[in-house]
Amino acid sequence: xxxxxxxxxxxxxxxxxxxxGGIFTLYFAAALTLRSITAGGYAALTGxxxxxxxxxxxxxxxxxKANSLTCSxxxxxRSVVLARYVEGxxxxxxxxxxxxxxxxxxxxxVLDPRELLTGRTVxxxxxxVTITIALVLPFLQRFxxxxxxxxxxxxxxxxxxxxxxxxxxxxxxxxRHGIYAVVQTVETSVVSFYASLSTxxxxxxxMVVLLVLLALSYGVALVAFxxxxx
Amino acid sequence: xxxHALEVTGLRKRYRGFALEDVSFALPRGYVMGLxxxxxxxxxxxxxxxxxxxxxxxxxxxxxxxxxxxxxVAVRSRIGFVYDVPPLLDDTTLERxxxxxxxxxxxxxxxxxxxxxxxxxxxxxxxxxxxxxGMRTKFALVLALSHDADLLVxxxxxxxxxxxxxxxLLQRLAALLQDEGKSVLFSTHITSDLERVADYITFIxxxxxxxxxxxxxxxxxxxxxxxxxxxxxxxxxxxxxGVRRGPYGVEVLTSDINGARRRCGEGxxxxxxxxxxxxxxxxxxxxxxx
Numbered sequence: 001x002x003x004x005x006x007x008x009x010x011x012x013x014x015x016x017x018x019x020x021g022g023i024f025t026l027y028f029a030a031a032l033t034l035r036s037i038t039a040g041g042y043a044a045l046t047g048x049x050x051x052x053x054x055x056x057x058x059x060x061x062x063x064x065k066a067n068s069l070t071c072s073x074x075x076x077x078r079s080v081v082l083a084r085y086v087e088g089x090x091x092x093x094x095x096x097x098x099x100x101x102x103x104x105x106x107x108x109x110v111l112d113p114r115e116l117l118t119g120r121t122v123x124x125x126x127x128x129v130t131i132t133i134a135l136v137l138p139f140l141q142r143f144x145x146x147x148x149x150x151x152x153x154x155x156x157x158x159x160x161x162x163x164x165x166x167x168x169x170x171x172x173x174x175x176r177h178g179i180y181a182v183v184q185t186v187e188t189s190v191v192s193f194y195a196s197l198s199t200x201x202x203x204x205x206x207m208v209v210l211l212v213l214l215a216l217s218y219g220v221a222l223v224a225f226x227x228x229x230x
Numbered sequence: 231x232x233x234h235a236l237e238v239t240g241l242r243k244r245y246r247g248f249a250l251e252d253v254s255f256a257l258p259r260g261y262v263m264g265l266x267x268x269x270x271x272x273x274x275x276x277x278x279x280x281x282x283x284x285x286x287x288x289x290x291x292x293x294x295x296x297x298x299x300x301x302x303v304a305v306r307s308r309i310g311f312v313y314d315v316p317p318l319l320d321d322t323t324l325e326r327x328x329x330x331x332x333x334x335x336x337x338x339x340x341x342x343x344x345x346x347x348x349x350x351x352x353x354x355x356x357x358x359x360x361x362x363x364g365m366r367t368k369f370a371l372v373l374a375l376s377h378d379a380d381l382l383v384x385x386x387x388x389x390x391x392x393x394x395x396x397x398x399l400l401q402r403l404a405a406l407l408q409d410e411g412k413s414v415l416f417s418t419h420i421t422s423d424l425e426r427v428a429d430y431i432t433f434i435x436x437x438x439x440x441x442x443x444x445x446x447x448x449x450x451x452x453x454x455x456x457x458x459x460x461x462x463x464x465x466x467x468x469x470x471x472g473v474r475r476g477p478y479g480v481e482v483l484t485s486d487i488n489g490a491r492r493r494c495g496e497g498x499x500x501x502x503x504x505x506x507x508x509x510x511x512x513x514x515x516x517x518x519x520x
Contacts, residue, residue: 001303008330012319065317072281073334074307229284 001075005083012066013057017091020056024049024095028102032109039115040124040194042103043096047128050095054088055136055148062144068230081141081222085214088137092129096122120197123206130210134217142224234292235259235381235413236280241289243275248437250275253289255432255442257381257413264424264445265417266505267434268513273417274314276434277385280415281311293381307335310374314386316366320359324352324369335377343376349402364395371403382407382414388423400426421505431505433512440471440512452503453487454511455494456480464494472511483511 010017028046031037037045061067070080103109103116115121139147166183196202234256241253250272257263265273278284280291282298282305291298293305318327324347332338347354350368358366367387374382388396404427407414418424424431424445432442455461461482462473469486483503484490490500501507 004333007333011326011330012322014326015321064319065315066319067317068283068313069317071283072306072311072313073331074303074305075334076302227285230278 001079002083002086005070005075005079006087008070009057009061009083009087013060016060017053017057020053021095021098024053025098025102028099029106032103032106032111035110037110039111039118039121042099042111042116043121043124044128046096046099047092047125048132050092050099050125051088051129051132051136053091053095054084054133055140057087057091058084058137058140059145059148062140065230067144071230077225078222081218081225084137084141085133085218085221088133089129089214092133093126096125096129099125118198119200119203120194123197123203124194127206127210130214134213138217138221138224141221142228233258235261235294236263236415237290237292238276238280239290239292241276241279241291242287243279243284244287245275248272248275250279250437253434253437253439255439257415257430259294259413260411261429262407262414262416262427263430263432263442264421264428264505265415265432265434266419266421266424266509267440268509269419271434272437273419273434274385275437277383277415277417280383281306281309307337307377308380310377310379310382312367312370312374312382312384312387314389315363316370318358318366318369321357323355323357324361325354327358327369327373328354331373332376337378339376339378342378343372346372346375364391364399367391368399371399380412382412382416384414384416386417386419388418388420396420396423403427419509421509424505433508435513448505448508449502451487452483452485452508453490454501454503454507455482455484455490456499456501457494461494461498464498465490466493471508472514474511474514481507481511483508 024046027049028042031042031045061070071077100116100122103111104113136148136151139151141147143150197206236257238256239254241250243250248270253272253276255263265276267273275284279286279289280293280298282291282302294308296305298305328343332340332343347369350365350372352365352369352372353360358369361369371384371387374384388399391399400423403414407427414427416424416428428445430442430444431448433440455465456479458479461480462470465482465484466486466489469484469489470482471485472483474481474483482490487500487502494500503511
């Protein structure tokens with residue numbers, strides 16, 4: 001059943017997938033001209049975009065109400081949700097492969113290919129794909145395309161509010177040292193995490209964490225989709 | 231072997247501002263049931279509940295004796311479903327839809343699909359966006375009929391179609407059904423469609439089943455008594471299901487046309503009630519269940 005669902009989505013979404021994939025590939029090539037880009041940054045950027053390959057496909061289904069077509073077929077909702085997670089991760093990983101190949105063969109790339117093809121860079125991309133899928137799919141399954149928009153807008157607003165509060169407090173409030181401390185801690189953690197990814201043991205443990213995160217997200221999406229009226 | 235294709239018992243579904251309450255009816259195998267009612271009465275909600283597309287607060291739905299939630303895969307593989315607005319992907323060809331959908335049904339027949347597509351003059355290489363609403367409905371019907379479904383569930387399949395097209399669709403549907411003994415649940419607010427094809431009529435209003443009867447029972451027993459205000463009292467209260475007052479008099483809907491003839495006498499005009507009469511009069515305020 002899972003295979004049939006994935007095949008169905010690929011057959012019906014072939015065109016949109018080719019179009020989105022093509023545009024993303026051009027964008028990857030363009031990103032490689034940015035002087036400020038690092039291998040980790042490129043991996044993170046392409047990771048987010050690759051996660052959105054499947055998200056685009058699912059959101060389109062939702063917009064065109066094709067969800068109700070899928071759920072009127074002889075399938076369970078559990079298998080529909082599972083198929084979407086499998087699609088999301090598979091397309092995301094395939095996208096990363098494409099991004100890496102683009103990074104290696106683009107003549108104008110500012111990145112050193114040896115830097116790009118490290119386990120650490122690949123792990124960053126895998127992390128970003130997994131976290132994006134884990135975060136977005138439950139919203140998409142429960143609230144459809146509006147859930148996705150809501151999540152993106154909420155993330156933007158949160159960022160704006162944090163920036164605003166930070167700016168105001170930095171000028172007027174003695175708490176600014178505390179805020180800087182928090183920001184610095186986050187920054188140090190990210191840098192330290194990035195460095196640790198080169199260690200095989202840490203990378204393996206992190207993979208387990210990502211799998212647990214995916215499993216939790218799948219559980220939430222399952223409950224959310226089971227209660228959704230189509 | 232269960233004798234019902236579909237049994238709905240005590241179904242309840244609440245939305246904000248609308249509720250289906252205690253909906254029960256049964257469709258015997260091999261028959262066509264028309265589900266009628268005004269717009270917003272709850273027809274589509276019932277159909278979505280049968281397809282398990284929406285959750286319910288209470289009740290049970292059995293399709294050929296199988297629970298539609300516990301055995302949803304088995305149930306859906308025996309149902310051919312046509313939406314009021316078929317949710318097809320605009321930028322995708324009909325042939326691609328077939329390739330995507332066919333593998334889900336073990337009983338799918340490419341030969342049937344191709345034959346019906348030819349009969350319905352469907353351009354399989356065209357994208358859905360190039361099709362009219364009627365052609366989309368025809369395509370949805372072809373998909374529903376190509377896997378040898380035992381029960382067809384059709385949600386307003388004739389809505390938005392012109393009369394010629396509608397007649398053609400119904401004729402083709404009737405011809406297909408005649409030979410193969412399928413069961414059909416057909417929701418519509420165009421009652422004339424059902425006069426031609428239905429064996430049973432289930433009437434729903436404001437989320438409640440008003441009646442579920444054979445068309446013959448309705449044809450033989452239901453009538454409209456026409457006259458002035460005095461005819462209202464002449465029709466026995468227990469058989470009176472609604473009164474419509476217009477500029478030219480009063481119409482009383484009764485479920486006992488022979489009783490009404492006896493009570494009202496020769497001079498009163500009493501016609502057999504069409505499904506449209508029933509729907510119009512019973513949809514008025516004060517219309518009463520059978």
